[in-house]
Amino acid sequence: MNWIILVIAGLFEVAFTSCLGKAKTTTGNEAYWWYAAFALTCGTSMFLLIKSTETLPLGTAYAVWTGIGAVGTVLMGIFFFHDPATFWRMFFIATLIMSIVGLKLVSAH
Structure with missing residues (x-):
């Protein structure tokens, strides 16, 4: 269950x-809404990370959490913010995904 969390x-x-990326591209009240969404999702993410470390090793949980965040953020950048999808970026994203899966496979929990 803690892996799902x-x-x-x-x-x-x-x-x-x-949300932070969207807030940078907007102005006025719309930017404040994006910053509010940033604060809410950031707090939720941290809370869930803390909950998952009740049984998962901290080092493993943190590495997987940041890996998911890194891969997801790069993919969001490619699909929604028009970041380049070069061969080497995709190659290293794939190695990061393999590392996350590998940490799950070798974890005792």
Whole structure:
């Protein structure tokens, strides 16, 4: 169950970085709404990360959380913010995904 919580925490990390990206491109009240969404998703992500570390090792949980956030944020950048999708970026995203899966496979929990 804590692995599921950890994955959800990682998805909320993607959400809070995406909110930050949207807030940078807007002005006025719309920007404040994006910053509010950033604060809410950031807090939720941190809370879920803390919950997942009740049984998962902290180092493993943190590495997986940041990995999910990194992969998700890069993919959000490619699909929604027009970041480049070069061969080397995709290659290293794939190695990061393999590392996250590998940490799950070798974890005792």
